Amino acid sequence: MIWGVLQFPGSCDERDALHACELTGGEARLIWHEERSLEGIDAVVVPGGFSYGDYLRAGAIARFSPAMEAVAEFAAAGGPVLGICNGFQVLCEANLLPGALLLNESTRFTCRQVELVADGPESGDIVRFQARRRLSIPVKHGEGRYWAPEEVLDAVEAGGGVAFRYAPGQNPNGSARDIAGVRNEAGNVLGLMPHPEHAVDPMTGSTDGLRVFEAVAGARA
Amino acid sequence: MARARVLIRPKEGILDPQGKAVERALPALGFEGVEHVRVGRMVELEADDPERLPELCEKLLANPLIEDFEIEQL
Numbered sequence: 001m002i003w004g005v006l007q008f009p010g011s012c013d014e015r016d017a018l019h020a021c022e023l024t025g026g027e028a029r030l031i032w033h034e035e036r037s038l039e040g041i042d043a044v045v046v047p048g049g050f051s052y053g054d055y056l057r058a059g060a061i062a063r064f065s066p067a068m069e070a071v072a073e074f075a076a077a078g079g080p081v082l083g084i085c086n087g088f089q090v091l092c093e094a095n096l097l098p099g100a101l102l103l104n105e106s107t108r109f110t111c112r113q114v115e116l117v118a119d120g121p122e123s124g125d126i127v128r129f130q131a132r133r134r135l136s137i138p139v140k141h142g143e144g145r146y147w148a149p150e151e152v153l154d155a156v157e158a159g160g161g162v163a164f165r166y167a168p169g170q171n172p173n174g175s176a177r178d179i180a181g182v183r184n185e186a187g188n189v190l191g192l193m194p195h196p197e198h199a200v201d202p203m204t205g206s207t208d209g210l211r212v213f214e215a216v217a218g219a220r221a
Numbered sequence: 222m223a224r225a226r227v228l229i230r231p232k233e234g235i236l237d238p239q240g241k242a243v244e245r246a247l248p249a250l251g252f253e254g255v256e257h258v259r260v261g262r263m264v265e266l267e268a269d270d271p272e273r274l275p276e277l278c279e280k281l282l283a284n285p286l287i288e289d290f291e292i293e294q295l
Binding site for chain 2: 056057060064093099100102103104105106107145147148149174
């Protein structure tokens with residue numbers, strides 16, 4: 001299996017993402033933002049960072065990059081796509097996922113370990129976790145407050161589109177309904193604010209992040 | 222070239238923490254009685270084809286899900 005990890009000017013988590021992908025047993029390579037082809041790639045990671053300096057709005061410019069055009073086609077064809085932090089923001093800006101990420105309620109950049117609760121159906125999509133399973137994964141962001149109109153939130157919840165919620169009392173940014181990550185209707189595109197690629201080594205306290213990468217790898221089969 | 226100014230603001234009903242922070246800072250400076258502060262942004266530009274400005278705003282300058290915009294021709 002070959003992973004493609006996008007790299008924009010201003011990305012900063014692509015190396016950790018490559019490492020996490022390789023730990024699942026696959027190969028991984030960087031996809032520069034000017035590349036227009038994802039030929040030979042089995043799964044895509046849109047990593048964290050500050051693509052194009054986050055000018056205008058986080059993810060607003062990255063959305064129009066040649067690599068993201070390729071990702072949109074890849075996703076439409078059912079290819080698995082994982083967006084982390086800035087990558088989640090990019091996927092929302094690109095309308096590949098519902099909602100938007102706003103400035104944290106605290107107005108502060110927040111960096112800490114949080115517990116996530118896997119939500120939604122147990123099978124048939126990108127996150128094959130047992131519902132209610134907990135994962136310990138760090139967040140580090142200034143604009144991670146998930147927001148969508150109430151009717152959209154209702155539809156996302158009803159359709160099993162909530163992939164992860166912050167555990168009760170741990171919502172770090174004021175996200176609506178404690179939502180930390182969502183998936184699209186088809187189930188092949190997943191975005192989350194926490195950083196699973198920073199939770200893959202026992203040295204840093206948790207390896208729960210690997211479960212997320214393994215789930216994405218499994219979704220390809 | 223047509224000059225235009227685009228005002229972009231958070232949609233009504235969406236919490237604006239920046240506005241809240243400004244609001245909380247004002248009394249310390251002696252400005253009492255200021256409320257409902259909302260912070261948006263302004264983009265000035267010159268365009269060959271001002272008719273395309275609304276489309277440009279919807280696609281890039283604003284995110285219509287969370288922001289309203291107004292175009293002012295100068």
